Amino acid sequence: MKQQGAKNECVQVVVRCRPLNNKEQTGNFQKVVDVFPSRGVIEILNCNESSRENKKMFTYDAVYDKDSTQQQLYDEVIRPLVYSVLEGFNGCVFAYGQTGTGKTHTMEGIKNDVDQKGIIPRAFEQIWAHINRSQNMNFLVAVSYLEIYMEELRDLLKPNTTSVLELREREGGIVVPNLHSVLCKSVEDMLNVMHMGNKNRTVGFTNMNAHSSRSHAIFLIKIEMCEVGATLVKVGKLNLIDLAGSERQSKSGATAERLKEASKINRALSSLGNVISALAEKSPHVPYRDSKLTRLLQDSLGGNSKTIMIANIGPSEFNYNETLTTLRYASRAKTIENKPVMNEDPQDTKLREYQEEIARLRQLITERQMREKSVPKVKKVKQPRVIKREKSVDSDEKSDSEAEQEPEEDEKENELDFSELDAKAQEALLKEREATASLAAKLGELENQLVKGGKNILDTYSERQMELEKKMAEIAERKKREIEMQQQLELHEESTMEIRETFTSLQQEVELKTRKLKKCYAKCMALKQELSDTRDEHNRDRRELEMTQNELIKELKRLLLIIDNFVPTEVKSRLYTQAKYDDEAEEWYLNSNMMLLSVHPQSVTRPVADPNRRRPMSEYALHMIKTNAPDAGYRYKGENIMNYELDMPLRTTYEYSNPKVSASLQAVLAEAMQTEDDIDITDQSNYASMMKQRLDKITRRSQNQDGGGGGVGQQSGSGSNGAGSSSGASNGGIPSSSSGIGSGGSSSSINGGTGSLGGGGGGIANGRARSSIYNRGMSAAPTFGAHSTAKKVAPPASAAPTFPKARGLIPK
Numbered sequence: 066m067k068q069q070g071a072k073n074e075c076v077q078v079v080v081r082c083r084p085l086n087n088k089e090q091t092g093n094f095q096k097v098v099d100v101f102p103s104r105g106v107i108e109i110l111n112c113n114e115s116s117r118e119n120k121k122m123f124t125y126d127a128v129y130d131k132d133s134t135q136q137q138l139y140d141e142v143i144r145p146l147v148y149s150v151l152e153g154f155n156g157c158v159f160a161y162g163q164t165g166t167g168k169t170h171t172m173e174g175i176k177n178d179v180d181q182k183g184i185i186p187r188a189f190e191q192i193w194a195h196i197n198r199s200q201n202m203n204f205l206v207a208v209s210y211l212e213i214y215m216e217e218l219r220d221l222l223k224p225n226t227t228s229v230l231e232l233r234e235r236e237g238g239i240v241v242p243n244l245h246s247v248l249c250k251s252v253e254d255m256l257n258v259m260h261m262g263n264k265n266r267t268v269g270f271t272n273m274n275a276h277s278s279r280s281h282a283i284f285l286i287k288i289e290m291c292e293v294g295a296t297l298v299k300v301g302k303l304n305l306i307d308l309a310g311s312e313r314q315s316k317s318g319a320t321a322e323r324l325k326e327a328s329k330i331n332r333a334l335s336s337l338g339n340v341i342s343a344l345a346e347k348s349p350h351v352p353y354r355d356s357k358l359t360r361l362l363q364d365s366l367g368g369n370s371k372t373i374m375i376a377n378i379g380p381s382e383f384n385y386n387e388t389l390t391t392l393r394y395a396s397r398a399k400t401i402e403n404k405p406v407m408n409e410d411p412q413d414t415k416l417r418e419y420q421e422e423i424a425r426l427r428q429l430i431t432e433r434q435m436r437e438k439s440v441p442k443v444k445k446v447k448q449p450r451v452i453k454r455e456k457s458v459d460s461d462e463k464s465d466s467e468a469e470q471e472p473e474e475d476e477k478e479n480e481l482d483f484s485e486l487d488a489k490a491q492e493a494l495l496k497e498r499e500a501t502a503s504l505a506a507k508l509g510e511l512e513n514q515l516v517k518g519g520k521n522i523l524d525t526y527s528e529r530q531m532e533l534e535k536k537m538a539e540i541a542e543r544k545k546r547e548i549e550m551q552q553q554l555e556l557h558e559e560s561t562m563e564i565r566e567t568f569t570s571l572q573q574e575v576e577l578k579t580r581k582l583k584k585c586y587a588k589c590m591a592l593k594q595e596l597s598d599t600r601d602e603h604n605r606d607r608r609e610l611e612m613t614q615n616e617l618i619k620e621l622k623r624l625l626l627i628i629d630n631f632v633p634t635e636v637k638s639r640l641y642t643q644a645k646y647d648d649e650a651e652e653w654y655l656n657s658n659m660m661l662l663s664v665h666p667q668s669v670t671r672p673v674a675d676p677n678r679r680r681p682m683s684e685y686a687l688h689m690i691k692t693n694a695p696d697a698g699y700r701y702k703g704e705n706i707m708n709y710e711l712d713m714p715l716r717t718t719y720e721y722s723n724p725k726v727s728a729s730l731q732a733v734l735a736e737a738m739q740t741e742d743d744i745d746i747t748d749q750s751n752y753a754s755m756m757k758q759r760l761d762k763i764t765r766r767s768q769n770q771d772g773g774g775g776g777v778g779q780q781s782g783s784g785s786n787g788a789g790s791s792s793g794a795s796n797g798g799i800p801s802s803s804s805g806i807g808s809g810g811s812s813s814s815i816n817g818g819t820g821s822l823g824g825g826g827g828g829i830a831n832g833r834a835r836s837s838i839y840n841r842g843m844s845a846a847p848t849f850g851a852h853s854t855a856k857k858v859a860p861p862a863s864a865a866p867t868f869p870k871a872r873g874l875i876p877k
């Protein structure tokens with residue numbers, strides 16, 4: 066890229082003070098800001114301090130008070146910058162300041178109000194007035210509109226797009242590759258784009274502003290220009306930025322979502338402050354990478370751009386601290402130096418692309434026309450209408466009436482003697498014509514995108530208007546110089562005072578020196594005051610940050626509580642192990658596929674099937690369909706599955722059946738379940754003997770059935786009871802495999818360590834005993850049941866065993 070005029074130029078800083086608003090008026094807040102437009106000076110008084118010495122003074126390139134108009138600000142400050150953009154420079158205007166101080170009012174203004182329209186619509190008018198005045202120039206004007214919301218870039222012209230916008234560093238500066246841009250051909254086109262984007266901008270209510278911008282909005286205008294017939298393209302880029310306002314949680318009353326927004330806004334703005342400070346101090350490291358905003362402003366602050374910062378402030382004592390902070394940042398920004406260069410002949414211009422394509426299409430069309438002419442017997446081939454129109458514009462010779470006659474003539478000329486051509490030639494000719502027509506249409510479309518300068522000059526601007534504009538620009542320039550000179554004069558006055566003085570007496574010299582000393586002392590005090598102010602401000606910022614941090618920690622705890630209690634542990638641990646935090650991008654990523662987590666919920670949506678397409682088929686499936694194999698069923702058919710019955714899967718389970726129990730155990734069970742004899746729990750001696758009898762009877766019968774073997778539950782061990790002892794206790798008659806029925810040996814603890822009914826027997830008995838105990842009351846009985854321990858129920862060794870009135874419990 067060829068670069069010209071690489072001369073350092075400071076960021077131009079302008080301060081605008083809005084009028085007191087209703088809240089401030091009704092709250093009887095004092096006005097603490099004095100604006101002196103003729104000197105470019107702002108004075109701010111701290112009402113808490115008693116002495117007037119505490120007035121602070123700041124000097125800027127220009128200052129505007131409450132009576133300033135939008136027109137005045139534009140003509141004096143912005144117009145020259147936009148003019149530079151139209152010459153091929155990069156330009157940037159950004160509005161900075163506390164929330165509710167008039168940034169949006171300054172940048173956009175009030176819709177449909179001619180006097181109150183802001184910088185952006187006025188810039189549109191200037192751009193198009195210039196284009197319409199420029200003879201023999203081709204222009205291509207493209208606009209984009211984006212916002213940075215919660216540290217995320219959003220395309221305001223394509224709000225529903227799912228692709229994530231990223232900032233990239235290219236040779237020409239910082240760019241956003243996927244950003245949608247719209248080609249415009251008039252002021253109205255640009256206004257429509259702006260209004261469309263504004264509708265998508267994030268705004269919200271706070272105590273400080275009912276329509277507070279919750280994002281930084283950047284309106285980008287790219288103007289490519291080139292003389293007709295020349296190849297040298299110039300590119301001017303204009304960034305118009307309405308920043309979100311800094312706010313204190315205590316004042317804005319932000320909670321929940323608003324608080325999160327505010328913390329992101331304040332962070333980005335404080336990183337902007339750090340960049341300004343680093344540039345002002347000429348620090349070797351400038352922290353552009355700290356936020357998306359500073360990266361986007363990289364060119365505008367310390368780079369290739371002419372930049373204007375508009376610092377908006379409020380006049381009331383209520384906002385004293387915030388106003389002072391804004392004034393300090395603005396003052397620092399004045400010292401930032403940029404190196405604006407004219408963008409001549411850059412590589413990737415659309416205009417050159419278009420011009421090359423137009424030339425190629427023209428060449429193609431001419432070649433085709435030549436070929437068509439060479440077809441025998443063809444009188445004349447129809448020429449594309451666009452070309453004719455093009456020629457008429459170029460030469461400016463044909464009148465409108467002539468142009469109207471053209472189609473008729475064309476048609477007559479194009480009557481072809483098809484009968485004399487053979488069929489093949491006719492077909493080829495028709496095809497050729499179609500192709501030529503489509504090329505001509507494409508050519509027309511491309512030419513339509515380009516804007517030719519110098520068309521509506523008489524419609525839009527009269528000579529007098531142009532003259533007026535020139536004069537206004539001159540006045541603005543003079544005013545600027547006047548302010549500069551005034552400021553320099555004030556600066557020099559101090560240093561030359563001593564030289565100018567001639568002392569007639571020693572007394573006079575002493576007086577003068579005393580005056581000087583007093584001034585120096587006042588300066589020293591002012592610096593001390595500034596130091597203490599800065600300390601206070603730092604403390605306030607810290608407190609504010611702590612408050613925000615507390616709120617965010619509370620929110621985090623709430624979310625963690627939800628995760629701990631409602632998200633399954635395995636999902637949680639998977640997320641914890643797979644999610645990684647990217648410090649650079651300040652986002653969470655899922656390790657496996659690098660999908661963004663909650664930050665971009667839209668990007669983790671599942672893919673959707675295309676309803677217009679049939680599902681893909683394998684070779685095998687196609688083969689099966691073709692062979693129509695009976696066992697293939699519907700499996701390989703791609704038709705509407707709703708019309709088919711479901712294929713039932715093969716059953717892989719069995720019906721439930723009771724487990725098989727051996728005959729001997731069945732007998733024991735049946736006997737135990739007999740209801741004929743109710744046991745009286747009080748008659749313990751009777752109960753014991755009766756139970757013994759019953760047991761004997763059962764075992765005898767069992768022995769007869771099974772052909773001998775050991776007796777029931779002839780436990781080998783004597784003391785152990787409980788779960789462990791039950792296994793393998795049975796021998797002969799009662800198999801131990803019946804553990805599924807009862808609850809194991811724990812029930813046998815009733816025997817108090819004297820032995821137990823083995824295995825299955827114990828289990829069965831336990832089941833019955835429990836129900837019986839619970840049914841009949843346990844007052845006189847020890848604790849029974851599956852959970853009772855041997856210790857609890859074991860009677861003293863000497864005492865006669867007591868048993869509850871329960872069936873199936875068999876004392877040994």
Ligand SMILES: Nc1ncnc2c1ncn2[C@@H]1O[C@H](COP(=O)(O)OP(=O)(O)OP(=O)(O)O)[C@@H](O)[C@H]1O
Pocket residue numbers: 082083084086131162163164165166167168169170171274276277278279308309310311377
């Ligand atoms: N110079 C001005 N003259 C008259 N009214 C103004 C002026 N500046 C701002 N206002 C009014 O003050 C209110 C707040 O202005 P605006 O919304 O532009 O503030 P902001 O700085 O963009 O706030 P935020 O940062 O919250 O978006 C609006 O009602 C606006 O009309």
